[in-house]
Amino acid sequence: DGxxxxxxxxxxxxxxxxxxxxxxxxxxxxxxxxYRQDPGQGLRLIYxxxxxxxxxxxxxxxxxxxxxxxxxxxxxxxxxxxxNPTAFYLCASNNRLGSGTDYEQYFGPGTRxxxx
Amino acid sequence: EDQVTQSPEALRLQEGESSxxxxxxxxxxxxxxxxYRQDPGKGPEFLFTLYSAGEEKEKERLKATLTKKESFLHITAPKPEDSAxxxxxxxxxxxxxxxxxxxxxxxxx
Numbered sequence: 664d665g666x667x668x669x670x671x672x673x674x675x676x677x678x679x680x681x682x683x684x685x686x687x688x689x690x691x692x693x694x695x696x697x698y699r700q701d702p703g704q705g706l707r708l709i710y711x712x713x714x715x716x717x718x719x720x721x722x723x724x725x726x727x728x729x730x731x732x733x734x735x736x737x738x739x740x741x742x743x744x745x746x747n748p749t750a751f752y753l754c755a756s757n758n759r760l761g762s763g764t765d766y767e768q769y770f771g772p773g774t775r776x777x778x779x
Numbered sequence: 780e781d782q783v784t785q786s787p788e789a790l791r792l793q794e795g796e797s798s799x800x801x802x803x804x805x806x807x808x809x810x811x812x813x814x815y816r817q818d819p820g821k822g823p824e825f826l827f828t829l830y831s832a833g834e835e836k837e838k839e840r841l842k843a844t845l846t847k848k849e850s851f852l853h854i855t856a857p858k859p860e861d862s863a864x865x866x867x868x869x870x871x872x873x874x875x876x877x878x879x880x881x882x883x884x885x886x887x888x
Contacts, residue, residue: 667822694874705878705881706823706866706876706878713874719874722875753823755822766811768876770824773820
């Protein structure tokens with residue numbers, strides 16, 4: 664079964680702690696993305712990576728960090744510098760920008776992070 | 780600035796009552812417009828991609844259409860299992876998708 668896995672489904676942390684969210688894909692996609700979803704708001708892009716060992720900031724990168732050491736994996740670290748970390752985090756992937764169906768992004772099941 | 784606006788925010792339908800969801804957009808160099816379905820607590824599920832004005836795509840009770848300024852998701856004779864939030868997104872000449880805030884659809888038996 665090809666797809667995107669995110670773990671864990673639910674994550675609880677104390678304020679001031681860093682936490683890393685996992686995202687793995689076996690679709691052989693080049694590009695991977697991290698979004699944050701809050702009630703009443705559209706998905707907001709945190710970071711994205713189009714190729715291994717390279718990534719770019721999205722619209723709300725402050726307080727987050729990523730790495731892309733393997734094509735299949737794109738972990739997201741929520742640092743203590745992120746002011747409002749409680750949210751639903753979604754990972755997505757697609758083929759490297761080209762044409763046609765390459766633009767279609769496919770999403771994982773999400774991780775709900777609660778920081779108290 | 781690329782922008783996507785979806786309306787209505789919420790829609791309640793009786794089972795079998797057809798309706799349409801709207802996605803208005805402004806984007807530089809449209810590469811694609813995407814529709815997703817999202818169930819509570821889950822990731823968005825890809826439905827359709829539309830690339831140019833006049834294009835239409837269908838899947839079961841859903842039909843998506845595209846003009847130069849907006850897209851419609853038509854739902855024909857909906858069933859309770861069609862209840863979900865429907866998201867619209869566009870990709871212009873950047874590397875990013877721009878998402879609307881979604882339409883929350885509830886279909887009652």
